[in-house]
Amino acid sequence: MSVRLLLQQCKSATLKLPADDVLEIGQGVVVFVCFNKTAVEENALKAAQLVFKVKLSEEEGEAKRKTTVDTGGDILVIPQATLGGKLKGNSVQYHNNIHPEQGKVLYDIFCDELEKKSELTIRRGEFGARQVVSMETNGPYSHCFDV
Amino acid sequence: MSVRLLLQQCKSATLKLPADDVLEIGQGVVVFVCFNKTAVEENALKAAQLVFKVKLSEEEGEAKRKTTVDTGGDILVIPQATLGGKLKGNSVQYHNNIHPEQGKVLYDIFCDELEKKSELTIRRGEFGARQVVSMETNGPYSHCFDV
Numbered sequence: 001m002s003v004r005l006l007l008q009q010c011k012s013a014t015l016k017l018p019a020d021d022v023l024e025i026g027q028g029v030v031v032f033v034c035f036n037k038t039a040v041e042e043n044a045l046k047a048a049q050l051v052f053k054v055k056l057s058e059e060e061g062e063a064k065r066k067t068t069v070d071t072g073g074d075i076l077v078i079p080q081a082t083l084g085g086k087l088k089g090n091s092v093q094y095h096n097n098i099h100p101e102q103g104k105v106l107y108d109i110f111c112d113e114l115e116k117k118s119e120l121t122i123r124r125g126e127f128g129a130r131q132v133v134s135m136e137t138n139g140p141y142s143h144c145f146d147v
Numbered sequence: 148m149s150v151r152l153l154l155q156q157c158k159s160a161t162l163k164l165p166a167d168d169v170l171e172i173g174q175g176v177v178v179f180v181c182f183n184k185t186a187v188e189e190n191a192l193k194a195a196q197l198v199f200k201v202k203l204s205e206e207e208g209e210a211k212r213k214t215t216v217d218t219g220g221d222i223l224v225i226p227q228a229t230l231g232g233k234l235k236g237n238s239v240q241y242h243n244n245i246h247p248e249q250g251k252v253l254y255d256i257f258c259d260e261l262e263k264k265s266e267l268t269i270r271r272g273e274f275g276a277r278q279v280v281s282m283e284t285n286g287p288y289s290h291c292f293d294v
Contacts, residue, residue: 006153006289011279032289053237067237085290090200090214092290132158133288136281142153142179143232143239144291 001146002043003110004083006032008142009056013076013135015125023123028073029056030135034083035098035106044106047147048113051075056143069118077114078125078133079107083144100128148293149190150257151230153179155289156203160223160282162272170270175220176203177282181230182245182253191253194294195260198222203290216265224261225272225280226254230291247275 008030015023031051035044055065057073068075081103085092098106104127111124125131155177162170178198182191202212204220215222228250232239245253251274258271272278 004291006291050234054234055238065238080289082288082290085292087197087201087292091202091212130285132283132285134281134283136279138277138279141229141280142227143229144151144153145232145234 002036002039003047003147004034004036005047005050005145005147006080006083006142007051007054007056007145008032008135008137009058010135010137010141013133015076015078015123016132017126018129018131023076023125025074025076025121025123028075028121029068030133031075031077032080032083033077033107033110034080035103036084036096037098039098039106041106041109043147044110045113048110048117050145050147051114052117054145069120072120074121074123075114076123076125077111078131079103079127103127149183149186150194150294151181151183152194152197152292152294153227153230153289154198154201154203154292155179155282155284156205157282157284157288160280162223162225162270163279164273165276165278170223170272172221172223172268172270175222175268176215177280178222178224179227179230180224180254180257181227182250183231183243184245186245186253188253188256190294191257192260195257195264197292197294198261199265201290201292216267219267221268221270222261223270223272224258225278226250226274250274
């Protein structure tokens with residue numbers, strides 16, 4: 001895998017950034033993203049397109065899942081290097097993760113692509129920062145995809 | 148993989164069950180678990196042992212990560228069949244997931260093992276139910292492991 005995505009459907013979510021800025025979204029999806037050291041621009045773009053295209057969102061009274069674009073949900077993006085962790089014994093190693101400098105470049109490409117291609121509300125967390133997430137969700141909702 | 152685990156470190160978390168019961172934990176870890184159709188009892192036990200053994204928890208002023216057992220954190224277990232989803236085009240299929248009846252058996256084995264082997268506070272969500280999760284977390288914190 002080059003990019004690992006964790007998508008969690010939410011009713012609302014909040015991200016507190018280090019400078020006390022707060023990002024908020026309503027109904028939509030929290031997108032955690034991690035880049036492997038093999039990742040290049042093309043992978044970041046493909047991962048962003050997956051976020052739009054994948055049918056995970058529910059609409060009341062509808063059995064079929066729709067895309068976040070169809071349901072008009074918000075998107076909160078959070079960089080999450082820990083998703084690249086591999087078990088070695090009882091410890092977790094992150095040797096396959098991309099170098100932070102290159103990761104920041106791909107993270108920006110990923111977020112820019114989301115903003116460029118949609119009318120949705122997109123909020124982006126800060127790459128490499130320690131940040132506090134709160135979220136409320138409804139029902140089964142976590143999906144993990146490798147792109 | 149037979150079992151997929153998603154571990155999210157939290158400062159606190161709440162799970163509302165369908166009957167309006169509410170499960171709460173403080174500092175600790177939210178454990179989402181999904182069983183593949185190849186999973187057997189041994190895999191469920193191994194996955195429970197991983198939750199105890201893996202060093203993911205931070206302690207203030209300590210650089211090294213420790214186990215949840217070492218730091219005395221709480222554990223909230225949530226069944227999460229969606230983690231077994233595979234992309235097919237833009238839809239997600241769950242054909243590799245275990246049959247719910249067998250999944251419930253393994254889920255109970257997994258939770259029982261957690262309760263048996265520790266002095267920690269363990270709370271368990273309801274298998275197959277739609278349930279509302281709220282959580283607050285601090286810093287990077289999501290790990291996904293296949294067992």
